[in-house]
Amino acid sequence: MKRYSVFAIAKEALNYHMGWEKAWASPEPKKQYDAIIVGAGGHGLATAYYLGKNHGITNVAIIEKGWLGGGNTGRNTTIIRSNYLQDPSAAIYEKARSLYETMSQDLNYNVMFSPRGVMMLAQTHHEVRGYMRTAHANALQGVTTEFISPARVKELCPILNIDGPRYPVLGALWQARGGTGRHDAVAWGYARACSAMGMDIIQQCEVTGVRSEGGVVKGVETTKGFIGCTKLGVVVAGHSGQLAEMAGFRLPIEAVALQALVSEPVKPCMDVVVMANTVHGYMSQSDKGEMVIGGGTDGFNNYTQRGSFHHIEETLRALVETFPMISRLKMLRQWGGIVDMTGDRSPIISKTPLGNCFFNCGWGTGGFKAIPGSGWAMAELMAKGEPGALAEAFNMWRFKEGQFIDESVAAGVAH
Amino acid sequence: MLILECPYCGVKACETELSPGYEAHLKRFGPGSTDAEFEDYMFARKNPKGVHFERWRHTYGCGKWFLAARDTNTLEVFGTYPAQSSAPPEDLQAKIKAKRPDWKGYK
Numbered sequence: 245m246k247r248y249s250v251f252a253i254a255k256e257a258l259n260y261h262m263g264w265e266k267a268w269a270s271p272e273p274k275k276q277y278d279a280i281i282v283g284a285g286g287h288g289l290a291t292a293y294y295l296g297k298n299h300g301i302t303n304v305a306i307i308e309k310g311w312l313g314g315g316n317t318g319r320n321t322t323i324i325r326s327n328y329l330q331d332p333s334a335a336i337y338e339k340a341r342s343l344y345e346t347m348s349q350d351l352n353y354n355v356m357f358s359p360r361g362v363m364m365l366a367q368t369h370h371e372v373r374g375y376m377r378t379a380h381a382n383a384l385q386g387v388t389t390e391f392i393s394p395a396r397v398k399e400l401c402p403i404l405n406i407d408g409p410r411y412p413v414l415g416a417l418w419q420a421r422g423g424t425g426r427h428d429a430v431a432w433g434y435a436r437a438c439s440a441m442g443m444d445i446i447q448q449c450e451v452t453g454v455r456s457e458g459g460v461v462k463g464v465e466t467t468k469g470f471i472g473c474t475k476l477g478v479v480v481a482g483h484s485g486q487l488a489e490m491a492g493f494r495l496p497i498e499a500v501a502l503q504a505l506v507s508e509p510v511k512p513c514m515d516v517v518v519m520a521n522t523v524h525g526y527m528s529q530s531d532k533g534e535m536v537i538g539g540g541t542d543g544f545n546n547y548t549q550r551g552s553f554h555h556i557e558e559t560l561r562a563l564v565e566t567f568p569m570i571s572r573l574k575m576l577r578q579w580g581g582i583v584d585m586t587g588d589r590s591p592i593i594s595k596t597p598l599g600n601c602f603f604n605c606g607w608g609t610g611g612f613k614a615i616p617g618s619g620w621a622m623a624e625l626m627a628k629g630e631p632g633a634l635a636e637a638f639n640m641w642r643f644k645e646g647q648f649i650d651e652s653v654a655a656g657v658a659h
Numbered sequence: 660m661l662i663l664e665c666p667y668c669g670v671k672a673c674e675t676e677l678s679p680g681y682e683a684h685l686k687r688f689g690p691g692s693t694d695a696e697f698e699d700y701m702f703a704r705k706n707p708k709g710v711h712f713e714r715w716r717h718t719y720g721c722g723k724w725f726l727a728a729r730d731t732n733t734l735e736v737f738g739t740y741p742a743q744s745s746a747p748p749e750d751l752q753a754k755i756k757a758k759r760p761d762w763k764g765y766k
């Protein structure tokens with residue numbers, strides 16, 4: 245792999261940019277691998293990367309039914325934060341956030357991590373108490389957050405209407421080191437690094453079955469034929485229920501659509517991320533100037549990557565009160581992704597009833613921020629066969645034991 | 660926009676008039692059941708890509724719960740039926756089978 249650098253750009257400029265090599269190879273699948281990862285989204289690619297980097301396992305294939313990064317990884321609104329309430333969540337999201345800080349250097353790929361600050365508005369007294377509690381919990385967890393006053397909210401984001409008639413802003417949970425990143429670049433950066441380690445990224449190849457004998461996975465049936473493996477990692481987000489069915493068990497997961505939209509580009513007007521969970525909308529401004537907007541999930545099982553129109557209307561209605569200046573903005577594009585929602589709104593990084601098969605899923609509406617931490621934890625689980633400290637609490641048997649990692653009730657947050 | 664016909668009042672209701680209630684025909688388990696049965700009832704879901712039976716409530720209409728058969732992969736609605744049904748009606752199953760020959764049937 246040729247390194248990207250200022251010198252490389254200068255050299256290529258003299259060369260009419262004809263010498264850039266392909267970022268990753270597109271090989272035909274081999275017959276057998278030490279490990280197969282199903283799903284080339286951020287989490288699958290990060291898993292493969294840390295399998296190689298941290299554990300020296302590089303005879304790896306990443307199998308993707310569409311194109312890499314074309315699932316939720318390329319469809320999300322890129323909010324990165326780690327101000328969760330429960331200890332296991334804080335640990336893995338903070339690990340991820342800190343890895344984002346050095347990801348561009350680590351991968352030699354600009355992922356445009358922008359720690360511009362994330363603000364979660366408190367617009368009811370219940371939320372004020374909830375976020376104060378989270379701020380205290382974060383202090384104990386070593387995650388830097390603070391509860392700030394309405395005046396400080398206005399100072400950080402002047403376009404906010406803090407005196408809204410229905411829901412005035414009463415304060416906010418502020419994480420100065422949270423922010424956004426470039427979603428595609430995260431997938432592309434990991435893919436390039438995996439390819440450079442000799443791993444095979446096999447796109448346009450759908451896994452259609454899991455072949456197992458006596459509780460041990462032998463490999464996967466795909467649209468390019470059978471491919472054998474010693475270990476199998478399934479990281480397919482919205483399609484986890486389907487892959488679990490192929491492997492012969494069920495998961496506590498429902499697949500639903502989550503939508504987002506962007507406006508026409510405008511001049512810089514906000515340099516932080518604002519989330520308003522009571523009215524259910526959030527917004528940030530992309531480097532191109534578009535306002536990036538999202539809301540809550542649709543309410544029924546759906547695999548179409550298409551959401552309901554009235555949810556967009558609800559989100560925009562909520563945000564117009566919070567940000568009056570957007571009332572005349574034109575919306576340019578709108579899209580949906582299929583998110584995998586678990587019973588306690590926390591992810592699953594787990595062993596399964598099949599000895600050498602591991603699942604990483606359930607990131608739902610909020611897993612972009614977790615990509616490096618999740619890949620780190622999943623790689624450790626696959627390499628050692630047992631979870632490390634980061635993954636342990638996220639096993640799939642917690643539902644049987646009643647040991648939920650209850651983030652939905654705790655913070656009522658979506659992303 | 661999803662449109663479901665309420666089997667009670669006959670209104671063709673658009674989804675803004677309805678509330679979704681996820682998987683239908685869950686078998687309840689309570690005290691005396693095994694941990695596995697209780698976990699299954701509480702959390703394990705079919706979540707199919709294709710034919711699905713689910714609960715809906717005509718919230719801004721007659722207020723009643725009813726059941727619907729729908730394809731989660733195309734959003735096609737096959738039909739609705741009363742909540743007091745322990746399995747999808749035979750004629751509805753036959754209709755789905757005719758439209759989706761590789762559907763494995765209601766389990």
Ligand SMILES: Cc1cc2nc3c(=O)[nH]c(=O)nc-3n(C[C@H](O)[C@H](O)[C@H](O)COP(=O)(O)OP(=O)(O)OC[C@H]3O[C@@H](n4cnc5c(N)ncnc54)[C@H](O)[C@@H]3O)c2cc1C
Pocket residue numbers: 282283284285286287288307308309310311312313314315316317318319320321322323324449450451452479480481482483502503504538579580581582583605607608609610611612613614659
């Ligand atoms: C609109 C929207 C906004 C969001 N906003 C945020 C946000 O602001 N912040 C945040 O942290 N998170 C956000 N999320 C959530 C985040 O996008 C996801 O949690 C995360 O991207 C999941 O990554 P993944 O790698 O697990 O899944 P994906 O990127 O979906 O990758 C899974 C891959 O598996 C492939 N696959 C599926 N089935 C098969 C098969 N049978 N064979 C082979 N391959 C298969 C798919 O094609 C896909 O590429 C948002 C999501 C959406 C939809």
Ligand SMILES: [Zn+2]
Pocket residue numbers: 665666667668669670717720721722723
């Ligand atoms: Zn009715």
